[in-house]
Each structure stands twice: as structure tokens, then as C-alpha cells.
Amino acid sequence: MPSDSDLVTVPARARTSTTTRVAKVLGLLVLAGLVISFPSLAPDSFILSVGVVIASYAVLATSWNFVGGFTGYISLGHAAYSGLGGYGTALLITRADVNPWLAMVAAGVLVAAFAVPVGIASLRVRGASFVIVSIALVLILLLVFQSWGSFTGGSNGIRLPRPFGDDVLRPEQHERFFYLHAALLAVLLLCWWAIDRSRFGMGLKAIREDEDKAQSLGVPTFTYKLVVFVISAFFTALGGGMYALWFGFLDPIFQFSILVGSYMVLMSLLGGIRSLFGPLLGAVIVGYAMEFFKAQYGDTQAHLIAMGALLAIVVLFMPDGIIPALRGLVNRFRPQAASIREVSAAELAEQRRAAEDTGGSERGEKEEVRR
Amino acid sequence: MTASGLSTTGLTKSFGGVRAVDGATVAFHHGKVNALIGPNGSGKTTFFNCVTGMIKPDAGTASYRGRDITGKAPHRIARAGIGRSFQLCRIFPRLTVLENMLVSVRTSSLLGKLISARQSADVDRARELLARVGIDHLEHAEARDLSYGQQKLLELAGVLMADPETIMLDEPAGGVNPALIDRIGKLVRSLNAEGKTFLIVEHNMDMVMSLSDHVVVFDRGRPIAEGTPAEVQEDPRVLEAYLGV
Numbered sequence: 001m002p003s004d005s006d007l008v009t010v011p012a013r014a015r016t017s018t019t020t021r022v023a024k025v026l027g028l029l030v031l032a033g034l035v036i037s038f039p040s041l042a043p044d045s046f047i048l049s050v051g052v053v054i055a056s057y058a059v060l061a062t063s064w065n066f067v068g069g070f071t072g073y074i075s076l077g078h079a080a081y082s083g084l085g086g087y088g089t090a091l092l093i094t095r096a097d098v099n100p101w102l103a104m105v106a107a108g109v110l111v112a113a114f115a116v117p118v119g120i121a122s123l124r125v126r127g128a129s130f131v132i133v134s135i136a137l138v139l140i141l142l143l144v145f146q147s148w149g150s151f152t153g154g155s156n157g158i159r160l161p162r163p164f165g166d167d168v169l170r171p172e173q174h175e176r177f178f179y180l181h182a183a184l185l186a187v188l189l190l191c192w193w194a195i196d197r198s199r200f201g202m203g204l205k206a207i208r209e210d211e212d213k214a215q216s217l218g219v220p221t222f223t224y225k226l227v228v229f230v231i232s233a234f235f236t237a238l239g240g241g242m243y244a245l246w247f248g249f250l251d252p253i254f255q256f257s258i259l260v261g262s263y264m265v266l267m268s269l270l271g272g273i274r275s276l277f278g279p280l281l282g283a284v285i286v287g288y289a290m291e292f293f294k295a296q297y298g299d300t301q302a303h304l305i306a307m308g309a310l311l312a313i314v315v316l317f318m319p320d321g322i323i324p325a326l327r328g329l330v331n332r333f334r335p336q337a338a339s340i341r342e343v344s345a346a347e348l349a350e351q352r353r354a355a356e357d358t359g360g361s362e363r364g365e366k367e368e369v370r371r
Numbered sequence: 372m373t374a375s376g377l378s379t380t381g382l383t384k385s386f387g388g389v390r391a392v393d394g395a396t397v398a399f400h401h402g403k404v405n406a407l408i409g410p411n412g413s414g415k416t417t418f419f420n421c422v423t424g425m426i427k428p429d430a431g432t433a434s435y436r437g438r439d440i441t442g443k444a445p446h447r448i449a450r451a452g453i454g455r456s457f458q459l460c461r462i463f464p465r466l467t468v469l470e471n472m473l474v475s476v477r478t479s480s481l482l483g484k485l486i487s488a489r490q491s492a493d494v495d496r497a498r499e500l501l502a503r504v505g506i507d508h509l510e511h512a513e514a515r516d517l518s519y520g521q522q523k524l525l526e527l528a529g530v531l532m533a534d535p536e537t538i539m540l541d542e543p544a545g546g547v548n549p550a551l552i553d554r555i556g557k558l559v560r561s562l563n564a565e566g567k568t569f570l571i572v573e574h575n576m577d578m579v580m581s582l583s584d585h586v587v588v589f590d591r592g593r594p595i596a597e598g599t600p601a602e603v604q605e606d607p608r609v610l611e612a613y614l615g616v
Contacts, residue, residue, distance in 0.1 A: 194485070199476060202488040206474040209463035216423060216457075217475045217533055218449035274465070 031277075035182050039175040048174040054287035055181035056243045057267060061279035062188045063235035064264040066228055069192075069273040070201060072208035073123070073225070076261045077134030078236050080141050083255035084111045085237025086244035087145065090158045095151075100163040104241035108234050115233035119226045126211070135258060142256035157251040160244055177246040184242060185280070188235055193276055195228070204228055266307065270314050272321025281322060286310070375436055376401025376568060377422065377453070377537055382431035383592075384414075384421050391417040393592030394431065399585070401537075404559060404569040406579045406600075409589030410612055415572045416458055418589070419541055423455050424448045435537070450477065454535030458542050458572075460523050464515035468506065471514050471525055472497035475532035497532060504528045504558065520551045527558065537568040544575040556582055580604070588612065 042048040088107025092098040122133040145152045195201040206214035215221045267286045271278030293303035318325040378398040392414045399405040421428040424445040432441045473488045501507035504524040544552045580600040588596040590612040
């Protein structure tokens with residue numbers, strides 16, 4: 001039995017903070033450059049519109065990730081908030097003659113208010129029960145918006161006037177909406193980043209890891225969950241409203257669809273829900289793949305099959321998403337990554353001797369620790 | 372005797388037909404190391420959970436420092452000054468060791484919640500406590516990569532980070548090696564010397580008898596005996612409960 005004094009622990013990896021910081025700033029600049037130059041690089045109006053669709057998905061997935069990534073509550077029903085945001089914007093413009101941009105923000109605020117009682121009711125249950133409750137809301141809203149034809153336009157949908165007027169041509173409109181979505185996304189990413197590093201964010205992440213434990217340490221878990229849930233609903237509604245203004249037409253069957261909510265989840269899981277840029281990366285991959293399959297195979301179900309296969313691959317091989325998987329790969333080749341397992345001095349000496357003999361056991365040790 | 376600490380009156384909790392805690396009336400000694408012992412299934416952990424708000428008792432009251440804490444939310448009881456560990460050590464697996472510590476930092480102001488979690492004063496205090504339990508060299512490691520013993524020490528340090536007056540430990544010696552049991556015992560003693568009250572549920576009798584000032588023995592959901600370790604060891608009711616009728 002090793003006594004207390006001869007327990008030796010190999011130090012945790014030393015941080016090369018300057019290099020990583022420079023790399024991060026460079027990466028951000030490259031990303032911003034790509035986004036800004038995309039409209040001028042896009043060969044035609046169709047590709048530009050694909051860009052807008054992907055940007056819209058990125059906004060929705062990042063909004064979803066305020067709940068999913070921080071608290072680990074997987075909502076499959078976020079289409080409720082994007083749909084309500086879109087319809088709210090459309091109805092305020094067509095029924096109350098509100099300025100389109102004001103209507104979009106007002107709809108976001110209304111949806112946030114609506115999310116308070118929904119959150120109070122649904123955040124009481126965890127895991128699978130929460131998922132079911134979140135789906136139920138979408139189905140209810142679908143029925144309401146389909147049936148209440150006199151107010152919502154019913155199954156025929158609702159048409160929105162073009163916010164920039166009719167003299168702005170389609171490619172020009174696409175370009176403006178691409179930048180608008182990119183700006184909204186930038187705001188979202190900034191908010192997510194700010195929460196991520198805050199004490200509030202630390203409490204939320206603790207809820208994700210172990211809710212009861214977090215509460216026993218004094219984290220007011222229910223309030224925290226509710227606040228971040230309302231923030232998420234607000235941003236999702238803004239995303240839905242902006243999409244409605246761009247697309248100009250809303251059909252309840254597409255707005256209040258389980259698929260739309262599932263895409264937000266799939267994109268976020270694919271990129272990595274614990275990473276700032278995870279949902280964005282997932283949206284680019286899934287959004288591009290969807291448009292590719294639609295263009296290639298027409299309006300078939302091929303893109304759904306491909307999505308299903310993609311989700312299966314991600315869950316099997318990269319349960320934490322692409323970004324953490326890549327980070328793990330990079331760390332694997334870092335020399336300072338080391339065991340943090342407690343070993344006795346005798347064990348350590350033995351390991352070193354074995355490493356000299358074979359040259360390989362140290363590698364194996366790292367593997368084991370990383371799992 | 373001090374009545375100012377943690378006490379319960381007629382605390383009762385049933386699961387189906389089983390009365391896990393059955394009218395327990397106990398007063399723990401404030402400022403002392405209290406131990407709660409009893410055979411398996413005698414209701415110790417359920418009692419713990421009722422007191423800390425994890426489950427709501429069916430009847431009876433719990434009070435702490437003159438305030439009624441019966442059925443209050445766990446985070447309110449935590450903020451009243453009671454910290455606890457869990458029977459099967461619970462930490463935040465995918466947060467780093469340092470982040471695990473920072474979860475315990477409390478603020479009531481909105482601005483205080485929005486500022487960076489890595490305030491240098493908090494980080495310094497976290498490092499100090501990690502050094503005290505002996506795992507400060509692991510601060511950047513993810514908690515799930517720690518050994519079980521290290522996780523136990525991290526859980527204890529996390530509870531201390533919240534600076535509770537009363538610390539409830541559910542089987543601190545469970546599943547750890549003798550060297551570590553010794554280390555945890557020394558920590559409890561030095562923290563008690565600094566004024567912390569302890570309430571420990573433990574099966575390791577050597578630890579209970581050497582560490583505690585006051586022992587409460589549970590059987591079938593209620594206390595059957597209490598006193599100093601020496602008194603309790605001599606009590607025929609205790610021997611009967613442990614050895615069976």
C-alpha cells in the first residue's frame with residue numbers, strides 16, 4: 001500500500017496560452033473575412049440564397065444552443081419559437097401595419113414573454129420527458145395556426161411584403177439578408193461567449209453536469225434554467241422573424257415542423273454543443289449537404305436519409321461533436337499532454353524503465369487516460 | 372448542549388409503505404463533529420436528504436440556527452450555511468477541477484452573476500482550498516479524469532469553497548484507501564478546530580470513534596441512542612441494532 005508521501009502525480013498539461021490566443025484571433029479574422037467576402041464570391045443568385053439559408057440555420061442552431069449547450073436540456077421543439085417569431089412578424093406587419101424591423105423585434109419580445117410560462121411548466125421535467133413536452137408544444141401550435149384561418153391564413157399560409165421595397169432586386173435582397181443574418185449571428189455568438197465565461201454560465205454548466213449537485217452548492221437551478229430558456233426563445237424568434245422577412249411567405253406545416261427543431265439539434269450536436277462555434281459549423285455542414293441533396297436528387301426524401309446516416313455517424317464516433325473531436329486530435333500530438341493518474345514512485349520508475357525498453361508504453365498510458 | 376445548530380422534530384418520510392425516516396427528533400451539537408451511524412437501511416441517507424431539501428419530508432420540521440428549513444429548496448438551505456457531500460461522490464465530470472470549485476461562488480447581484488467566473492480572488496481561494504486537500508496540481512484536468520479518491524477530495528474542496536458553517540458528509544470514507552481516509556480525517560479535525568460543525572454519516576467505525584464528539588445511532592428511521600463514542604459503544608440497544616435480535 002503506497003503511503004501518502006510517495007504518491008507522485010505527473011503535472012497536468014502546461015498551457016501554451018500565447019500561441020493558442022494568436023491562433024484564435026487569426027481564426028476569427030479568417031472566419032469574418034470569409035463571411036464578408038461570401039456574397040462577392042458567390043457565382044450566382046442561387047448560391048447566395050443557399051448562403052442565406054445556411055446563415056439562418058446557423059442563427060437558429062446557435063440560439064438553440066443557449067439551452068442545449070449550457071444546461072443540457074435537449075429541446076426538439078424550438079421550431080415553436082422560430083415559427084412564432086416568423087408568424088408574429090408577419091401578423092404585426094399585415095394586420096397592424098407595423099414597420100417590418102420593429103415587428104421582428106416586437107415578435108421576439110412577445111415570444112420571450114410566451115416562453116416564461118412554457119419554461120415554468122416544461123423545465124420541471126428532465127431528460128426524455130422534457131423532450132416530449134417540447135415536441136407537444138410544436139404540434140399544438142401547428143394545429144392552432146392551421147385551423148385559425150381567419151387570423152393566421154390557415155393552411156394557405158401568409159405572405160409578407162418585401163421589407164426593402166420592390167425596386168430592390170432579388171440578388172441585392174439576398175446579399176442584404178445574408179449580412180443581416182451574419183450580424184445577428186455575431187451578436188448571438190458574443191452573448192453565448194459572455195455567458196460561457198460568466199458566473200451565470202458556470203452555474204448553467206454545473207446544471208448540465210449534475211443538476212442536484214449544483215443546487216446543493218447553492219446554484220438557484222430553476223431560475224437559471226428559466227432565464228437562459230427565455231433568452232434562447234427570444235433569439236430563436238428573432239431568427240424566425242428575419243427568415244420570414246427574407247423568404248416572404250410562411251406555411252404552418254414548415255414553420256411548426258418537428259424537422260426544423262430536429263435540424264437545430266442535429267447541427268448543434270454535429271459541431272459540438274459545448275463549443276461556441278459548434279452549431280455554426282454544424283449548420284454549414286448540414287445546410288450545405290441538404291441543399292446538395294435537394295439539388296442532386298430533387299424533392300425526394302434522399303436528404304432525410306442522408307441526415308439520419310450523418311446523425312448516426314456523429315453519435316457513434318464523435319459523441320461530443322466535431323470541434324471537441326478535432327481538439328482531442330490536436331492535443332493527442334502535443335508533447336505535454338500527460339497522465340494525471342495518481343501513481344506511486346515505484347510504479348512511475350517501472351513505467352519509465354518499460355518506456356525505455358519498448359519506447360511505446362508512455363503512448364499507451366496517455367491513450368488510457370484519455371479513454 | 373447547544374440548540375442553535377441543526378435540529379429536527381418528528382421528521383418523517385415514507386416511500387410507499389416503508390417509513391424510511393420515522394419521527395426522528397434529533398439535535399446536533401453545534402461546533403462539534405457529529406456522527407450519524409446505524410445499520411444499512413436505517414434511514415440515515417434519507418434523513419440527510421430531508422434535511423438538505425433534496426426530498427420533502429411528509430411530516431415534522433427541520434430547523435437550522437433558529438430558522439425553519441423544512442421543505443425549503445436545496446439551494447436555499449445551502450445558502451443558509453449548510454454544505455453537503457453525496458454518498459457516491461458527485462462532481463461535475465466535464466468541468467475542470469478549477470471550474471468545479473468556481474461553481475460554488477455565490478453572488479446575489481445581477482452584475483455579480485454576469486462578470487467573469489474567473490475573478491482572481493475566487494481563483495486564489497479555490498487554489499488555496501485545492502492545495503489544502505492536496506490536489507492543486509490538477510486544476511486544469513477534467514474532473515472525470517481524476518481517480519475516485521481525488522474526486523472525493525475535489526467534492527470536499529467544492530463544498531468548502533461555498534464556505535458553509537455546517538458540513539454534512541455522506542460516507543466520506545466509502546471506497547477510498549486507508550491513506551486517504553487518514554487525510555480526510557485530519558482535514559475534518561482541522562476544519563472543526565476552525566469552527567466548522569460536521570455531521571458525518573459513516574460505516575467505518577474506526578473513523579467514527581476517533582473523529583466524533585457526539586454520536587447519534589439510527590435504527591428503523593429514528594434515533595435509538597446518542598452520546599459520546601464511548602457511551603454509544605457500551606449501549607445495549609446499539610449492540611442489538613447492529614447484531615440483530
